[in-house]
Amino acid sequence: MHPDLRGFALPAAFLAAVLALSGCSTIHPPKGAALPAAPSDPLLLVSIDGLHPERINAQDSPNIARLAAGGVQARWMTPSYPSLTFPNHYTIATGLRPDRHGIVHNSMIDGELGTFRLSDREAVGNGAWWGGEPVWVGAEKAGMPTATMFWPGSEAEVAGVRPTRWHVYDESSSDAERAATVAGWLLEPEPTRPRLATLYFHAVDTAAHTYGPDSDEARAALASIDAAIGDLLTRLAEGGRLAHTNIVLVSDHGMAPVPPGNQISVGDMVAMEQARLSSIGQVVLVQPKPGFEAEVEARLLGRQDHYECWRRAELPARWHYGTHPRIPAIVCQMDEGWDALLPQQMEARARGGMRGSHGYDPALPSMRAVFIASGPAFRSGAVIDPIDNVDVYPLLVRLLGIPAADHDGDPEALLPALR
Ligand code: AMP
Numbered sequence: 475m476h477p478d479l480r481g482f483a484l485p486a487a488f489l490a491a492v493l494a495l496s497g498c499s500t501i502h503p504p505k506g507a508a509l510p511a512a513p514s515d516p517l518l519l520v521s522i523d524g525l526h527p528e529r530i531n532a533q534d535s536p537n538i539a540r541l542a543a544g545g546v547q548a549r550w551m552t553p554s555y556p557s558l559t560f561p562n563h564y565t566i567a568t569g570l571r572p573d574r575h576g577i578v579h580n581s582m583i584d585g586e587l588g589t590f591r592l593s594d595r596e597a598v599g600n601g602a603w604w605g606g607e608p609v610w611v612g613a614e615k616a617g618m619p620t621a622t623m624f625w626p627g628s629e630a631e632v633a634g635v636r637p638t639r640w641h642v643y644d645e646s647s648s649d650a651e652r653a654a655t656v657a658g659w660l661l662e663p664e665p666t667r668p669r670l671a672t673l674y675f676h677a678v679d680t681a682a683h684t685y686g687p688d689s690d691e692a693r694a695a696l697a698s699i700d701a702a703i704g705d706l707l708t709r710l711a712e713g714g715r716l717a718h719t720n721i722v723l724v725s726d727h728g729m730a731p732v733p734p735g736n737q738i739s740v741g742d743m744v745a746m747e748q749a750r751l752s753s754i755g756q757v758v759l760v761q762p763k764p765g766f767e768a769e770v771e772a773r774l775l776g777r778q779d780h781y782e783c784w785r786r787a788e789l790p791a792r793w794h795y796g797t798h799p800r801i802p803a804i805v806c807q808m809d810e811g812w813d814a815l816l817p818q819q820m821e822a823r824a825r826g827g828m829r830g831s832h833g834y835d836p837a838l839p840s841m842r843a844v845f846i847a848s849g850p851a852f853r854s855g856a857v858i859d860p861i862d863n864v865d866v867y868p869l870l871v872r873l874l875g876i877p878a879a880d881h882d883g884d885p886e887a888l889l890p891a892l893r
Pocket residue numbers: 523558559560580592593598624625626627643645674676679680
């Protein structure tokens with residue numbers, strides 16, 4: 475780490491010491507009483523897919539640990555239902571629950587638009603799938619340039635607006651390349667420098683799925699991302715920009731171990747000719763075919779071995795899920811550590827070892843996500859109570875000084891993070 479980095483939290487500590495010496499009892503101004511001192515400070519939103527807060531430590535992720543120690547860390551952040559990548563990244567960007575922004579799953583079916591899959595570039599880039607107003611759209615509307623190094627939704631024109639700079643998702647680009655591009659943006663002179671930038675890393679999620687969340691591979695993936703973030707922070711510090719950049723680092727969900735054999739075939743859940751499944755995995759979305767409604771309901775509804783199913787209108791209220799037309803009649807939720815697979819996937823998977831999955835109940839400790847914030851707007855060395863991921867959006871718009879669009883968050887929830 476660049477030596478300047480260790481100093482970037484100093485002003486707060488210094489101020490605290492001076493105030494303490496002078497007998498003044500108020501270290502910080504009233505929380506959130508004002509917008510950040512320099513409203514033009516750029517905001518960098520970073521996501522590490524699948525990172526659980528308890529995985530952050532000085533050995534595996536020294537730069538992230540230091541960022542948290544010098545800024546604010548929530549004990550954890552609760553993801554929205556379902557605890558999957560696209561629904562939650564877009565919730566963080568909009569402050570809307572998936573039931574309201576319409577990205578109700580990574581895989582879904584819409585009566586008019588057809589099917590949506592992460593690998594379908596046309597669907598992912600079609601703004602008709604993406605509801606609400608992501609924060610980069612609000613910023614662009616306010617005349618602020620934005621730039622995204624990947625974020626679900628950022629490839630689509632949403633409400634007629636795209637980030638000034640955006641990239642088609644490319645999983646093969648390295649952690650270092652992604653971070654270096656973003657560092658370059660944030661070091662540009664004021665007229666072109668983005669006011670809001672995003673940076674997304676997939677590799678912890680990928681390794682943890684394949685080898686388990688406690689694997690050496692998942693640790694190595696985190697170490698690589700941490701090094702890329704360390705280089706980014708060093709470059710900002712060397713360019714004199716670190717003290718003027720607010721950084722919010724999140725994850726979308728955590729990860730649970732899936733022991734070998736913890737798998738069921740969706741063909742054993744429901745007769746495939748009686749229902750259309752828009753998704754498998756941990757949240758199985760089931761639309762009975764006409765004439766088979768009663769039979770499919772009788773087979774699925776209620777508690778089953780390793781999963782539970784509800785009619786969409788009867789889902790647990792705390793999931794805030796079940797009204798969007800893309801959610802079919804029945805939602806089946808797998809128990810923690812269990813996967814529902816296609817019949818043809820069963821054999822190969824059964825030969826494998828420990829794996830990892832998410833998509834389980836967001837209230838489970840294993841599904842907890844990360845929230846860390848650091849920079850001139852944030853307190854230094856503070857640990858705050860758990861937050862909900864719909865509360866990030868009102869913080870982001872506050873930092874940018876732009877109006878909030880309709881959202882489900884609590885604008886007060888993150889005031890304890892601010893100076
Ligand atoms: P999940 O199935 O919920 O684990 O989703 C994680 C996967 O989403 C990772 O393998 C990423 O490569 C992929 N992913 C993340 N962002 C994007 C994007 N913008 N477009 C397509 N795929 C993405």
